[in-house]
Amino acid sequence: xxxxxxxxxxxxxxxxxxxxxxxxxxxxxxxxxxxxxxxxxxxxxxxxxxxxxxxxxxxxxxxxxxxxxxxxxxxxxxxxxxxxxxxxxxxxxxxxxxxxxxxxxxxxxxxxxxxxxxxxxxxxxxxxxxxxxxxxxxxxxxxxxxxxxxxxxxxxxxxxxxxxxxxxxxxxxxxxxxxxxxxxxxxxxxxxxxxxxxxxxxxxxxxxxxxxxxxxxxxxxxxxxxxxxxx
Amino acid sequence: xxxxxxxxxxxxxxxxxxxxxxxxxxxxxxxxxxxxxxxxxxxxxxxxxxxxxxxxxxxxxxxxxxxxxxxxxxxxxxxxxxxxxxxxxxxxxxxxxxxxxxxxxxxxxxxxxxxxxxxxxxxxxxxxxxxxxxxxxxxxxxxxxxxxxxxxxxxxxxxxxxxxxxxxxxxxxxxxxxxxxxxxxxxxxxxxxxxxxxxxxxxxxxxxxxxxxxxxxxxxxxxxxxxxxxxxxxxxxxxxxxxxxxxxxxxxxxxxxxxxxxxxxxxxxxxxxxxxxxxxxxxxxxxxxxxxxxxxxxxxxxxxxxxxxxxxxxxxxxxxxxxxxxxxxxxxxxxxxxxxxxxxxxxxxxxxxx
Numbered sequence: 082x083x084x085x086x087x088x089x090x091x092x093x094x095x096x097x098x099x100x101x102x103x104x105x106x107x108x109x110x111x112x113x114x115x116x117x118x119x120x121x122x123x124x125x126x127x128x129x130x131x132x133x134x135x136x137x138x139x140x141x142x143x144x145x146x147x148x149x150x151x152x153x154x155x156x157x158x159x160x161x162x163x164x165x166x167x168x169x170x171x172x173x174x175x176x177x178x179x180x181x182x183x184x185x186x187x188x189x190x191x192x193x194x195x196x197x198x199x200x201x202x203x204x205x206x207x208x209x210x211x212x213x214x215x216x217x218x219x220x221x222x223x224x225x226x227x228x229x230x231x232x233x234x235x236x237x238x239x240x241x242x243x244x245x246x247x248x249x250x251x252x253x254x255x256x257x258x259x260x261x262x263x264x265x266x267x268x269x270x271x272x273x274x275x276x277x278x279x280x281x282x283x284x285x286x287x288x289x290x291x292x293x294x295x296x297x298x299x300x301x302x303x304x305x306x307x308x309x310x311x312x
Numbered sequence: 313x314x315x316x317x318x319x320x321x322x323x324x325x326x327x328x329x330x331x332x333x334x335x336x337x338x339x340x341x342x343x344x345x346x347x348x349x350x351x352x353x354x355x356x357x358x359x360x361x362x363x364x365x366x367x368x369x370x371x372x373x374x375x376x377x378x379x380x381x382x383x384x385x386x387x388x389x390x391x392x393x394x395x396x397x398x399x400x401x402x403x404x405x406x407x408x409x410x411x412x413x414x415x416x417x418x419x420x421x422x423x424x425x426x427x428x429x430x431x432x433x434x435x436x437x438x439x440x441x442x443x444x445x446x447x448x449x450x451x452x453x454x455x456x457x458x459x460x461x462x463x464x465x466x467x468x469x470x471x472x473x474x475x476x477x478x479x480x481x482x483x484x485x486x487x488x489x490x491x492x493x494x495x496x497x498x499x500x501x502x503x504x505x506x507x508x509x510x511x512x513x514x515x516x517x518x519x520x521x522x523x524x525x526x527x528x529x530x531x532x533x534x535x536x537x538x539x540x541x542x543x544x545x546x547x548x549x550x551x552x553x554x555x556x557x558x559x560x561x562x563x564x565x566x567x568x569x570x571x572x573x574x575x576x577x578x579x580x581x582x583x584x585x586x587x588x589x590x591x592x593x594x595x596x597x598x599x600x601x602x603x604x605x606x607x608x609x610x611x612x613x614x615x616x617x618x619x620x621x622x623x624x625x626x627x628x629x630x631x632x633x634x635x636x637x638x639x640x641x642x643x644x645x646x647x648x649x650x651x652x653x654x655x656x657x658x659x660x661x662x663x664x665x666x
Contacts, residue, residue: 237559
């Protein structure tokens with residue numbers, strides 16, 4: 082069985098403390114600490130010493146999705162405080178200077194992008210990114226892949242080409258306005274078609290924006306879909 | 313994309329200079345169009361060309377069949393964009409698409425993907441759908457184009473229950489094959505319709521094209537379907553065509569349809585290089601097609617054919633030559649597809665008509 086958990090941003094946007102309190106009432110084994118906005122990075126990093134994360138066997142850190150070029154070096158420097166065994170998830174279109182991120186080696190995990198972005202959406206676009214970051218790992222966002230190509234053909238190509246790099250999976254349904262929603266019946270069918278290629282035991286992080294009472298049903302859906310993947 | 317026609321040419325020692333020239337000219341035209349239309353490259357759309365240019369058979373007086381394919385939000389400005397593309401092509405002196413209105417405007421992914429068969433599947437929709445697989449090429453951004461083709465192929469494969477059935481020894485995607493066959497018959501019926509509605513205008517040229525380039529795309533579609541079966545031995549076939557491999561099969565079919573129709577035919581026939589009875593027919597097939605391209609590239613002959621009336625045809629030397637080419641092509645097709653004794657004809661006889 083793979084570890085399943087939530088992104089703190091999905092539970093309480095910009096309020097990791099509240100999100101962790103809500104999640105602590107569930108027996109989830111994975112969590113992604115989300116600092117999607119630059120101003121969220123330092124408070125989250127400073128809180129790491131005091132947060133009780135002992136119940137999680139897998140933790141990752143989501144870096145900001147947007148910042149100015151002159152802020153990049155300081156951000157990379159700040160992210161050195163993230164424990165080295167936690168993957169740092171980064172959107173490839175946020176990167177200005179790849180050499181800065183290359184210093185993280187495998188710890189940095191490139192996420193495949195949604196349709197509105199101009200890079201990192203397809204297998205061939207990701208190939209270009211991994212040429213610049215040859216040691217990087219990958220966060221496979223299955224919702225982004227389906228939003229880009231609903232036939233799941235591109236998702237298949239990404240998994241076929243980069244399966245070995247994947248350290249985490251993002252799960253949600255991404256709509257045409259790029260909102261992360263709960264996974265619908267149609268999306269479940271589509272996701273199931275590539276489930277066999279997801280690496281076994283790679284943790285799954287839910288990004289569906291849910292109310293507290295929707296956490297358990299969403300986790301059940303994820304378990305049903307991917308929990309017992311045989312790949 | 314490999315040039316399989318060139319590989320066949322090398323093996324036959326033929327020159328096929330017309331095919332070569334048309335390919336070179338087509339690639340040049342495609343580059344020209346890229347430059348000319350770059351300002352109309354808008355998100356969620358692909359500018360797609362069809363017909364001779366997509367087949368890399370562009371010759372003197374070829375027209376440009378194109379569509380602005382939309383896969384995403386529809387906004388009013390998409391129509392403005394398609395009208396601006398038409399205007400730009402007119403300014404550049406390109407011959408506009410035919411008068412049926414199938415090309416030269418907007419096309420929507422929803423109709424192409426959702427309406428296969430049934431009341432809503434109009435003649436134009438069937439044409440766009442079939443040609444999107446058999447003879448199309450995106451000019452600039454290919455994202456919308458690739459997505460629509462993937463979803464389309466996924467429907468044909470996913471909904472074909474017999475294709476995935478383990479005890480079915482023939483791995484032919486019949487849903488897809490039947491739609492290609494339907495389109496081929498639609499073209500032959502529309503040929504008669506156009507003859508009537510246009511008062512025989514352009515009848516002779518259309519007759520030759522029907523027997524050559526239109527037949528070619530049906531042949532390519534049929535072979536693409538047959539290759540699902542022919543490319544693997546029995547045991548490998550059973551393993552490959554498990555439903556869980558849907559996306560893998562889809563990916564390999566997508567790659568097949570990235571080739572031109574003539575390359576799909578060439579790639580398939582190259583596998584039978586050692587087949588003594590088949591190979592002379594292969595040479596005849598491509599030789600006839602080269603002569604056809606040569607004929608279309610001859611401005612005088614093309615013009616003559618487009619102006620002929622049915623009563624003049626029998627005695628006209630240009631038409632008689634053109635008909636000889638068409639007959640040679642037809643003979644080669646009969647030898648390959650309908651003469652027992654080779655793996656292609658076995659499938660064509662079994663599944664090609666009934």
